[in-house]
Amino acid sequence: MKNRLKILRAERDWSQADLADRLEVSRQTINALETGKYDPSLPLAFRIARLFGQPIESIFDDGQA
Amino acid sequence: MTTAKNPARKRYIARFIPTMAVYVAAIFTVSWVFNRYEPTGPIAWGLALLPALPLLAIIAIMGVYLSEEGDEFIRKILVESMLWGVGLTLAIMTVWGFLEIYAGAPKLPSFWAFPIFCFGMGLAQPFIKRRYR
Numbered sequence: 001m002k003n004r005l006k007i008l009r010a011e012r013d014w015s016q017a018d019l020a021d022r023l024e025v026s027r028q029t030i031n032a033l034e035t036g037k038y039d040p041s042l043p044l045a046f047r048i049a050r051l052f053g054q055p056i057e058s059i060f061d062d063g064q065a
Numbered sequence: 066m067t068t069a070k071n072p073a074r075k076r077y078i079a080r081f082i083p084t085m086a087v088y089v090a091a092i093f094t095v096s097w098v099f100n101r102y103e104p105t106g107p108i109a110w111g112l113a114l115l116p117a118l119p120l121l122a123i124i125a126i127m128g129v130y131l132s133e134e135g136d137e138f139i140r141k142i143l144v145e146s147m148l149w150g151v152g153l154t155l156a157i158m159t160v161w162g163f164l165e166i167y168a169g170a171p172k173l174p175s176f177w178a179f180p181i182f183c184f185g186m187g188l189a190q191p192f193i194k195r196r197y198r
């Protein structure tokens with residue numbers, strides 16, 4: 001699924017490792033999320049949304065809207 | 066899984082290594098006892114089960130790690146690689162089983178199921194990881 005994680009991360013000047021620490025996941029998980037090859041579970045998507053202070057649908061795009 | 070600070074992974078390794086050491090010790094001890102004393106009957110059955118116990122523990126340790134791993138993506142990779150291990154084990158056992166029945170192939174000891182599973186699991190992991198890069 002397409003997402004804006006990389007942009008949101010860059011805006012904050014965080015590395016993948018920084019974001020991984022903040023979400024308590026591994027750096028390879030962040031990488032898989034950013035490439036859009038792995039879709040997060042709903043709980044992880046909520047954690048991401050809260051961290052960036054944005055609704056899930058403004059971060060992730062399932063191409064249906 | 067490769068992160069050094071992953072506590073679930075650390076606990077897994079801390080359980081895995083001593084259990085494998087017990088397994089190796091059990092294999093050597095039991096082999097030695099069978100060579101030396103050639104036990105039979107219930108004693109032989111009991112002794113033969115000894116090396117299996119640490120391997121049963123290893124299966125449980127893998128299951129506990131799977132439930133303790135907090136990173137869902139790592140968990141997914143692990144589960145997928147386990148499925149490849151299961152697939153390889155079933156494939157080899159099935160094919161070889163028919164070769165034994167019809168073609169007189171030498172008996173493949175069922176002991177090999179677990180090593181084949183681990184081999185398949187280990188072999189699959191880098192390929193699965195590459196898919197998500």
